[in-house]
Amino acid sequence: MVSLLKSEMSNRRKLPVEVTHEVRDNCYCLHLQRAARATARRYDDALRPLGLTSGQFSLLMSLNRVEPPTMGDVASLLAMDRTTLTANLKPLERRGLVELAVDPEDRRSRRLSLTEAGRAQLITALPVWRRTQKETESVVPDSHAERLRADLTALGGGPTPPKSPR
Amino acid sequence: MVSLLKSEMSNRRKLPVEVTHEVRDNCYCLHLQRAARATARRYDDALRPLGLTSGQFSLLMSLNRVEPPTMGDVASLLAMDRTTLTANLKPLERRGLVELAVDPEDRRSRRLSLTEAGRAQLITALPVWRRTQKETESVVPDSHAERLRADLTALGGGPTPPKSPR
């Protein structure tokens, strides 16, 4: 009885350090956030002279298409919340790098396209990206690169939208 | 002459779609952001009933130590900017899950510790984490899991601080 109570109290009040280590060493979410933050900093640092963040670079690049994509298309491609995309477009729109236009075929949709200035920015940024990409590659053993990207793609939820209902 | 000019103009005004595909398929930053966003959503969805986000769970878990760590310790462990940690602690402090105390040994440092309520929250969240972790594991081929975590750790910049100078 007493020992049971004691163990119950202990269970309610403490969490063994071993469990913390288990989470710290294995949690996919934590590992991904760590790696994503550190890697974003690499690309951010490299792109800063151009006035672009890594996310802005990725977004601009995803707009370089023949057919201007819709918000939903891009949000899905980046595995990004739809409303996050709306927010991220604002600074780029303000700077005249991106344009939004109502789709005449379906007036609910907005078509996103690069402006001349946006394309120019991308072209300037490309060699910076190549250099940073190579630097980052050196952190990951060559033999792992392909598999790593495949695993990340799988975790990213594939090409399908992250959530249909919303 | 004419063709040279044409090619120059073309280079300045357009970016081949193939380059876009090269970036989209290979960029470590983009792949990591995608995977990190999608995975955070998994854990966020699972933890929402408890009122915790994935980041808050990771942060609380990193505070479950014998010796209360300093801000710098934790920021380094999470590969997170120091000032981001300050911001992230505020809601947890408001809810009484975390306490900050000036280190008497070095009054520049703050020691972070869990409150009773914080530990209780962690204990409640643990089975949710285990379940979500297992779900996520099913997305990554078993044979890759160990290697994936190792690569992510390498990308995360190891246990050293992300930036010394600032």
Next chain:
DNA sequence: GACCATAATGTTGATATCAACGGTTCAATG
């Protein structure tokens, strides 16, 4: 044509992320 379910997007509020700047404390040097 009115009605309704669905689809695509916008808005608001809360948290997350980081650069730039500023304040305090420590430790070493003279």
Next chain:
DNA sequence: CATTGAACCGTTGATATCAACATTATGGTC
């Protein structure tokens, strides 16, 4: 003990992220 450089941290402003709610447009049904 005064100075000085470094270490640790907070604040501010800008962007990023997402849930909840609201708006507008489309397509189909009656």
